Amino acid sequence: MLRIRLRALLAEELPPDWVAPFSLAPDVRAVVARVCRRLADEGLLTLSWPVEYGGGGADLWQQTVLREEMWAHFEPRGPQYMGLNWVGPVLMEVGTAEQRARHLPGISSGTAVWCQGFSEPEAGTDLGSLKLAARRDGEAWVLDGQKIWTSYAGLAQWCFLAARTSRTENKHDGITIFLVPMDSPGITVVPIDSMMGEQHLNEVFFDSVRVGDEAVLGEVGRGWDVMGLVLKHERIGIPRYARDDRVLCELAGHEGLDEPAAAAEYVRALVHTRVARLLSYRAVALSEAGRLTQQVASLARLASIQLDQEVAELAADVCGAEGLAPDPGRGLLGHVEDVLRYSRSATIASGTIEVQRLVVARAALEGADRAS
Amino acid sequence: MRREWPKSARAYAETVSDVLGSLGGVEAARRAEVEPTHRAETVRPRLDAIGALALDPWGDEEESAAAALAVREAGRVVLPWPLVHVLAVPPSARADCGGVHLVLGECTALDHADVLPDAIAVDLRDQRVFSVTVERRRQAPLDPFGCEVRLVDTGLGPPVTDASAMHLLLDAFWVGGALAGAADLALRHARERRQFGVPIGRFGEIRWRIADLVLARDSLDELARYTWWLLRVGRAGPADLLALRLQMLESARTVLANAHQILGAMGLCEEHDLAVIDRHLQPTLRRPVGRLGTTTLLADRIRRDGFDALFPVPPSPIRPGC
Numbered sequence: 001m002l003r004i005r006l007r008a009l010l011a012e013e014l015p016p017d018w019v020a021p022f023s024l025a026p027d028v029r030a031v032v033a034r035v036c037r038r039l040a041d042e043g044l045l046t047l048s049w050p051v052e053y054g055g056g057g058a059d060l061w062q063q064t065v066l067r068e069e070m071w072a073h074f075e076p077r078g079p080q081y082m083g084l085n086w087v088g089p090v091l092m093e094v095g096t097a098e099q100r101a102r103h104l105p106g107i108s109s110g111t112a113v114w115c116q117g118f119s120e121p122e123a124g125t126d127l128g129s130l131k132l133a134a135r136r137d138g139e140a141w142v143l144d145g146q147k148i149w150t151s152y153a154g155l156a157q158w159c160f161l162a163a164r165t166s167r168t169e170n171k172h173d174g175i176t177i178f179l180v181p182m183d184s185p186g187i188t189v190v191p192i193d194s195m196m197g198e199q200h201l202n203e204v205f206f207d208s209v210r211v212g213d214e215a216v217l218g219e220v221g222r223g224w225d226v227m228g229l230v231l232k233h234e235r236i237g238i239p240r241y242a243r244d245d246r247v248l249c250e251l252a253g254h255e256g257l258d259e260p261a262a263a264a265e266y267v268r269a270l271v272h273t274r275v276a277r278l279l280s281y282r283a284v285a286l287s288e289a290g291r292l293t294q295q296v297a298s299l300a301r302l303a304s305i306q307l308d309q310e311v312a313e314l315a316a317d318v319c320g321a322e323g324l325a326p327d328p329g330r331g332l333l334g335h336v337e338d339v340l341r342y343s344r345s346a347t348i349a350s351g352t353i354e355v356q357r358l359v360v361a362r363a364a365l366e367g368a369d370r371a372s
Numbered sequence: 373m374r375r376e377w378p379k380s381a382r383a384y385a386e387t388v389s390d391v392l393g394s395l396g397g398v399e400a401a402r403r404a405e406v407e408p409t410h411r412a413e414t415v416r417p418r419l420d421a422i423g424a425l426a427l428d429p430w431g432d433e434e435e436s437a438a439a440a441l442a443v444r445e446a447g448r449v450v451l452p453w454p455l456v457h458v459l460a461v462p463p464s465a466r467a468d469c470g471g472v473h474l475v476l477g478e479c480t481a482l483d484h485a486d487v488l489p490d491a492i493a494v495d496l497r498d499q500r501v502f503s504v505t506v507e508r509r510r511q512a513p514l515d516p517f518g519c520e521v522r523l524v525d526t527g528l529g530p531p532v533t534d535a536s537a538m539h540l541l542l543d544a545f546w547v548g549g550a551l552a553g554a555a556d557l558a559l560r561h562a563r564e565r566r567q568f569g570v571p572i573g574r575f576g577e578i579r580w581r582i583a584d585l586v587l588a589r590d591s592l593d594e595l596a597r598y599t600w601w602l603l604r605v606g607r608a609g610p611a612d613l614l615a616l617r618l619q620m621l622e623s624a625r626t627v628l629a630n631a632h633q634i635l636g637a638m639g640l641c642e643e644h645d646l647a648v649i650d651r652h653l654q655p656t657l658r659r660p661v662g663r664l665g666t667t668t669l670l671a672d673r674i675r676r677d678g679f680d681a682l683f684p685v686p687p688s689p690i691r692p693g694c
């Protein structure tokens with residue numbers, strides 16, 4: 001069974017207290033590289049990709065198991081998951097033959113790191129108002145402007161960049177996607193110190209960065225549609241419940257649960273974890289049947305992101321003041337402080353909880369929410 | 373696990389829904405409250421006529437699903453007949469036992485006990501079985517069909533281990549139906565009621581409530597469906613059923629509170645179905661035990677049996693004596 005195979009592989013490859021893949025530290029980079037190589041050798045890195053692109057052609061359920069196990073084990077593929085989960089698949093859908101030939105091998109071998117350049121200082125939830133300009137200059141495009149919150153920008157070789165190629169009345173028109181080498185002259189990455197740790201957030205400045213037509217993904221001016229494809233691949237969201245499940249399992253037997261109030265919260269969290277998993281499975285099942293709706297996906301996310309914060313709070317509470325500092329000798333429970341810090345972003349990253357709620361409510365009001 | 377309910381079960385649920393519609397929907401509950409004989413004289417025969425009282429929830433997949441969905445339809449209108457109590461009796465025991473009540477420790481009142489001949493009560497904690505004798509009806513706004521009862525320990529009775537599990541499962545479908553009904557009322561109101569010149573569904577605060585309400589409703593639906601499947605494949609332990617009850621109680625709290633808030637004063641009126649659904653649902657939410665007590669029972673169970681998950685919790689996670 002895939003899950004058992006993945007767990008055995010990860011048990012062999014990961015250090016016992018592995019929690020933080022997003023780092024420039026050489027030992028961390030070495031673990032990520034080793035895990036990616038091993039997964040690639042066993043055909044597991046591109047398990048979800050179609051066979052024609054050298055993938056395993058796995059069905060959605062196998063892909064779900066892979067994502068669950070990777071997330072539960074603190075994403076040992078590091079930033080590679082983005083390339084595998086959506087950059088590659090979007091390239092397959094809208095990339096030219098040259099673009100596919102150039103980029104897919106690096107992604108499928110787990111060697112190329114990508115970052116996503118969407119958010120800007122003035123364009124957060126209102127992504128359509130992004131301003132970073134791409135101007136035509138002879139045969140080239142010239143990029144000027146700033147991105148922000150760009151995860152792994154300091155590690156990445158490539159940026160999946162959304163830029164404005166024209167100003168139109170409808171702000172969603174006039175956006176174009178560029179595949180930009182991060183070592184291009186004029187790109188400056190400035191890490192942002194954040195409570196989640198290094199590499200999670202960066203600013204990326206573009207100062208007269210020149211790229212050719214080969215960097216344009218999809219049609220000029222149709223970038224919003226391409227961003228829609230990205231969201232389609234990320235719609236169900238990260239299977240956060242899998243890591244929460246693992247945290248709860250590790251907490252079992254902790255003396256902090258002797259307190260009846262803690263025991264009560266603990267069993268509630270177990271039930272909520274099961275429910276979050278089932279709501280995600282509903283989304284997977286409907287996706288498989290070609291009937292996934294926006295609200296079913298958002299409901300799965302709503303359950304999952306709230307669960308992340310519930311479990312992190314509970315774990316931190318149960319571990320008490322002892323848990324405030326990392327303790328590598330105590331396995332996962334020695335890292336509840338990391339779990340708590342990271343959980344703060346669950347309701348913000350890739351679409352805030354408010355937006356998820358609005359999506360659900362709008363669909364419910366339109367009477368479209370009982371499609372399942 | 374297959375998510376789709378069998379077609380025949382969905383068709384049967386529609387039949388049930390039509391029959392309940394012909395009884396006036398929630399109106400039947402209102403009427404039975406002032407006229408208790410309405411239950412046995414009108415409601416019961418209608419259910420009998422469509423075979424709803426003879427359904428076997430342990431039967432083949434189609435029949436089992438039909439039973440679950442029929443209960444859901446009945447819950448949607450808080451039908452004034454204890455369908456769950458009846459269907460939770462294994463068919464082989466139905467000749468001797470008209471219904472099963474769940475209790476926990478001492479119990480002095482049960483709902484609908486006056487219409488269930490030869491009913492028994494099963495203690496959720498130790499599975500002890502009691503005979504039920506009705507002393508008198510005890511009507512209250514939140515216990516519209518309550519009866520004062522005397523329970524006598526009968527030692528071993530009919531095969532009831534299965535009965536309490538099935539009761540817990542079917543209660544979740546009943547409540548799931550009622551919450552779906554309440555959610556529909558709230559959504560309709562949010563679309564139709566206008567204040568400041570716009571439908572109140574335009575306000576962010578109302579949308580926030582709607583999202584939480586829909587999430588709570590669907591959370592229960594998904595867990596009920598999953599637990600139904602676990603029970604069918606013989607893998608539903610007591611912890612799974614108590615987990616379902618806990619989710620049921622949390623979902624009810626969220627859906628009812630948000631639905632009331634969206635409806636404003638209107639939802640509090642007896643004329644409005646929400647008030648009736650809320651009141652009539654309370655006995656199922658409090659008997660045999662509410663949210664806090666269910667949490668304690670579940671904690672005890674998980675301590676003993678563990679809990680199945682992607683990373684299963686082993687038995688004894690919460691240390692004994694606490």
Ligand SMILES: Cc1cc2nc3c(=O)[nH]c(=O)nc-3n(C[C@H](O)[C@H](O)[C@H](O)COP(=O)(O)OP(=O)(O)OC[C@H]3O[C@@H](n4cnc5c(N)ncnc54)[C@H](O)[C@@H]3O)c2cc1C
Nearest residue numbers: 116117118119124125149150151345348349350351352354
């Ligand atoms: C850990 C992390 C990693 C990230 N990685 C990346 C990345 O790699 N690439 C990238 O491009 N971006 C990334 N982001 C950015 C992320 O996509 C944005 O944070 C997110 O879209 C929200 O934008 P904002 O932070 O500017 O908040 P804002 O949009 O300013 O929102 C602030 C608050 O206002 C609320 N709000 C805004 N609009 C509405 C509305 N219409 N109705 C109701 N409430 C509203 C929001 O919900 C929120 O509560 C990352 C963020 C985090 C936290």
